[in-house]
């Protein structure tokens with residue numbers, strides 16, 4: 001697995017690259033958003049660690065642009081630890097978020113957790129049959145991790161996909177927040193309630209109609225065809 005580290009601060013970058021290399025990851029490093037997009041377009045990385053504070057482009061634009069190109073997992077890194085950035089990062093398509101300063105052990109744990117989640121269904125050879133869940137015009141294929149809405153593909157983050165796939169198991173049924181969090185998020189993730197809300201908001205936007213996902217106060221959420 002090759003990890004692309006996008007970081008303009010040379011001291012931080014060399015520490016991260018060294019730590020990842022020592023942990024057995026193949027790593028590459030670029031210092032600008034444009035170089036990151038170039039590397040992604042060239043089909044390079046399997047994983048991206050993206051610093052939001054870059055000299056040439058806003059990191060949020062870089063994140064959005066990468067996500068528009070590929071489904072490669074992204075962990076966003078920022079010195080800004082405000083809640084708005086955390087929610088924003090997830091809405092932009094990042095799979096996880098880390099605030100500076102962070103330890104290598106934490107970064108590596110996050111990389112492993114995100115990889116596990118995004119590769120689970122293929123790497124572990126789980127359910128080979130019946131991997132597509134259909135809800136009205138929505139078709140969610142677990143094997144290819146593609147989602148089609150009325151025949152048009154919509155691009156989701158790894159978490160958004162898992163949330164949608166989970167809710168699609170029983171359309172119309174209300175799933176409890178605690179069950180959703182347990183099934184879709186692992187214990188390494190914190191701030192889960194707001195995270196779930198942020199993902200629901202992002203999904204509603206991508207599905208183009210908020211009525212796909214109904215919040216049931218005090219209980220949780222259900223997925224249903226908008227009427």
Ligand code: CA
Pocket residue numbers: 007008009051052053054
């Ligand atoms: Ca920076």
